[in-house]
Amino acid sequence: MEQPNANTNELHPLVPLHDPPTVEHNHLIHQLESLAYENQSLSNVRTLVAGVAHEIKNPLTIMKGFIQLIKPDLDKLQKSDIADLLLAEVQRTTNLVEEFLQLARPTKHTTERIDLIPFLEDILLLFQSEAKLSKCELTANLQKFKLPIEVMINPGQLKQVFLNVMKNSIEAIRMTNRKNGHISLSVRQQFHFVTINIRDNGNGMDSSTQASVFNPFYTTKEKGTGLGLFLTKQIIQNHNGTVKVKSSPSLGTTISIQLPLLHSS
Numbered sequence: 472m473e474q475p476n477a478n479t480n481e482l483h484p485l486v487p488l489h490d491p492p493t494v495e496h497n498h499l500i501h502q503l504e505s506l507a508y509e510n511q512s513l514s515n516v517r518t519l520v521a522g523v524a525h526e527i528k529n530p531l532t533i534m535k536g537f538i539q540l541i542k543p544d545l546d547k548l549q550k551s552d553i554a555d556l557l558l559a560e561v562q563r564t565t566n567l568v569e570e571f572l573q574l575a576r577p578t579k580h581t582t583e584r585i586d587l588i589p590f591l592e593d594i595l596l597l598f599q600s601e602a603k604l605s606k607c608e609l610t611a612n613l614q615k616f617k618l619p620i621e622v623m624i625n626p627g628q629l630k631q632v633f634l635n636v637m638k639n640s641i642e643a644i645r646m647t648n649r650k651n652g653h654i655s656l657s658v659r660q661q662f663h664f665v666t667i668n669i670r671d672n673g674n675g676m677d678s679s680t681q682a683s684v685f686n687p688f689y690t691t692k693e694k695g696t697g698l699g700l701f702l703t704k705q706i707i708q709n710h711n712g713t714v715k716v717k718s719s720p721s722l723g724t725t726i727s728i729q730l731p732l733l734h735s736s
């Protein structure tokens with residue numbers, strides 16, 4: 472299992488343990504305890520995710536077979552669009568399950584060299600209609616980048632990250648019932664890193680919610696599973712990056728994702 476990212480979980484240099492307990496000692500012990508807890512929950516969730524994903528795959532295969540079987544009958548009734556829609560949905564779920572399985576097997580984490588700007592443009596395009604449906608304006612500062620911003624990423628996993636984060640933003644804006652919902656995506660290049668900020672003017676979070684958002688199964692939503700940001704953090708850490716949250720109930724939320732650049736600027 473990979474170690475939690477050094478940027479977010481920096482340990483103090485080891486202090487000799489024969490000294491009387493100091494504030495430093497207690498702080499170190501507290502950090503080690505929370506790392507152990509985090510590793511144990513991560514391992515439990517991995518096993519659970521792999522188990523559930525595996526079990527979902529079987530009925531999906533059966534559903535796909537049956538739809539294909541009744542497709543000619545539906546075609547005759549001029550209802551082929553229903554079969555196509557069902558097949559597309561089954562395929563989408565299968566892909567999602569595959570992604571979950573891939574995540575549960577971190578050793579199979581494969582990356583490729585990607586130019587971040589067109590990659591993000593494609594994601595925005597994908598998300599545009601969803602944002603429009605929720606009457607949210609979606610803006611980005613991508614045009615200003617003339618040179619490639621190259622990163623080594625697993626595109627499927629990173630796509631899942633941005634969709635998770637933007638879906639949360641839309642849900643947060645919906646909670647406010649505001650008419651001027653806005654999500655902005657901004658990219659900033661700094662030395663060895665690129666930072667992508669996703670900001671929304673949704674309902675925001677108080678400090679106790681903020682402290683828990685990356686915990687598995689933490690949700691404040693009636694129909695939430697509380698895995699979106701947990702998986703987001705795991706994926707970003709697998710990419711040697713960091714993810715941070717800054718939020719206030721009155722201003723909204725910013726999620727900052729930092730990834731290492733392939734070439735420093």
Ligand SMILES: Nc1ncnc2c1ncn2[C@@H]1O[C@H](COP(=O)(O)OP(=O)(O)OP(=O)(O)O)[C@@H](O)[C@H]1O
Nearest residue numbers: 639640643675690691692695696697698699700724
């Ligand atoms: N942009 C945001 N604005 C306000 N609250 C947020 C935002 N993003 C996350 N949260 C809070 O963090 C919690 C955890 O988010 P997370 O995405 O992990 O789970 P979820 O959205 O509740 O469920 P799901 O697993 O379906 O994504 C949310 O329930 C919500 O309280």
Ligand SMILES: [Mg+2]
Nearest residue numbers: 635639699700
């Ligand atoms: Mg979510």
